[in-house]
Amino acid sequence: MSNSSALLIIDVQNDFCEGGALEVPGGSQVVAPINAMIADYGTVVLSQDWHPSDHSSFASNHSDKDPFDIMQASYGPQVLWPDHCVQATDGANFHRDLDASKAHMIVRKGFRREIDSYSAFFENDQTTPTGLEGYLRSRNVTDVAIVGLALDFCVQFTALDARRLGFETTVFAVACRAIDLDGSLEQAMHAMRNANVVLK
Numbered sequence: 001m002s003n004s005s006a007l008l009i010i011d012v013q014n015d016f017c018e019g020g021a022l023e024v025p026g027g028s029q030v031v032a033p034i035n036a037m038i039a040d041y042g043t044v045v046l047s048q049d050w051h052p053s054d055h056s057s058f059a060s061n062h063s064d065k066d067p068f069d070i071m072q073a074s075y076g077p078q079v080l081w082p083d084h085c086v087q088a089t090d091g092a093n094f095h096r097d098l099d100a101s102k103a104h105m106i107v108r109k110g111f112r113r114e115i116d117s118y119s120a121f122f123e124n125d126q127t128t129p130t131g132l133e134g135y136l137r138s139r140n141v142t143d144v145a146i147v148g149l150a151l152d153f154c155v156q157f158t159a160l161d162a163r164r165l166g167f168e169t170t171v172f173a174v175a176c177r178a179i180d181l182d183g184s185l186e187q188a189m190h191a192m193r194n195a196n197v198v199l200k
């Protein structure tokens with residue numbers, strides 16, 4: 001693949017894998033296909049969900065809420081999650097078999113207490129940037145390939161933002177796994193197709 005393509009590896013962290021705090025079914029199965037793709041890209045970016053323990057997306061920080069309830073945040077509806085990917089915990093570490101040493105950049109997201117961040121480009125208010133766009137543009141990236149966890153949350157939001165920013169965008173579903181909360185997977189596939197994300 002050419003140097004104008006970047007591989008965005010989304011949230012392949014212990015808490016999203018089997019036995020983790022917000023386990024995605026089959027999560028660790030993405031590691032081998034992702035490792036096999038890394039050498040094909042001139043730019044390789046990892047995203048890392050990186051929350052403070054008092055993060056507003058954690059149900060435990062709301063006295064009247066349970067995990068997977070939906071809350072009205074200032075920027076819209078927000079799913080409340082089990083505590084996960086707390087900064088500097090083992091759950092926030094990348095899966096041990098992921099070839100993380102090959103990454104050129106690591107984007108941390110979700111570290112502001114009041115805003116969650118699914119996308120690796122913008123937080124959930126859709127305006128606070130992570131800096132990833134500028135990084136890719138400064139390396140003349142025009143195309144992105146997206147893989148990782150979870151297909152219906154962070155992968156989907158990253159892909160939709162990539163399209164919004166004008167990147168040619170392919171999601172490799174074989175190297176993704178989904179949470180699938182109340183039809184979220186089907187909804188995500190539909191939204192990505194509508195936005196001209198190429199699904200492979």
Ligand code: VGL
Nearest residue numbers: 011049081149150153154
């Ligand atoms: C994610 C829910 C909460 C993800 C992150 O990586 O898809 N999902 N935080």
Ligand code: ZN
Nearest residue numbers: 049084085110
């Ligand atoms: Zn999170």
